[in-house]
Amino acid sequence: MNQSYKQKQSVTYYMCDRTQQLTLSMLVNVLLNVSENHSAELNRQESVIREMGFNWIVLRYEFVVTRMPHYKEEVEIETFATEYNKLFTYREFIVRDNNQNELIKVKTTFALMNIENRKMTRIPSEVINPYQADFSKRIRRNAKPHEVDLIQAVQTNYSVRYFDIDANQHVNNSKYIEWLLDSLNASFMASHQIQHGIITFDKEVKEDDTVTSKVSHRSDAHLYTDHQILVDETIHASASFQWNER
Incomplete structure (x- = not known):
């Protein structure tokens, strides 16, 4: 049985965009x-993992969004580790409103990084056992983001700043997402809502790097945007989002 953790969260003003949505x-x-609070409850918080010589890194997000929570709304967030293998562990999050309606579901892939050589390492049993996740020899073959159409893509450049670097000495995940979505114009963002998204992280972005964010649009039955984050023409992160009108 997976070890589940639940937490209430109020959506504050600084968490929202101009439409007052998270x-x-x-x-x-x-x-x-x-996730960190869940780990702390199991005595596997970041400081404990760091003492073992490791850091957790996120390799992939997949979002399914019914709607985003709004300003002053209180939501409940449930999380649990579902499965792991020798290199990866899979954690899910479910965001619900006060009536227990599911608003957002997120699937994530984590890996363990050796702090000394900054490479992925096997996940020791003493790290993962408290979460009661199921072990599988199988490595999941998850869907990947669609490739950017380089012919019609537009791009924006960003400089990595001091405050973009987190305690793990690399760019925080949320900053990648800002770069990905900032490449879309304001009128598009104000009039559209994400329904589904996949983000993958391939390489670290470091301090003093110059980042290029590329985006292209496509449509069939739905509207999609495809994204890349590059440094010196090397892809560091990719994403695809499905949108609907607000």
Whole structure:
């Protein structure tokens, strides 16, 4: 039985965009905070893992959004580790309103990084056992973001700043999401809402790097945007989002 953790969260003003809805970047910050609180309850918080010589890193997010919470709304966030193998562990989050309606479901892939050589390492049993996740030899073959159409793509450049770097000495996940979505114009963001999204992280972005954010649009039955974050033409993160009108 997976070890589940629940936490109440109020949506404050600084978490919202101009439409008074929770932003995707702030959602990720909230989810990672809930994840850390869950780990602390099991005595596997960041400081304990760091003493073992490791850090958790996120490799993938997949979002399914019914609606984003709004300003002053209180939601309940449930999280649990579902499965792990020798290299990856999979954690899910469910965001519900006060009537227990499911607003958002997020699937994540985590890996353990060796602090000394900054490479992924096998997950020791003493790290993962308290979460009561199921072990599987199978490595999941998750859907990947759609490739950017480079012919019609537009791009924006950003400089990595001091405050973009977190305690793990790399750019915080939420900053990637800001770069991804900032490449879309304001009128599009104000009139559209994410329904589904996949984000994958391939390489670290470091302090003093110059980042290029590329985006292209496509549509069939739905409207999609496809994204890349690059440094010196090397892809560091990719994403695809499905949108509907607000």
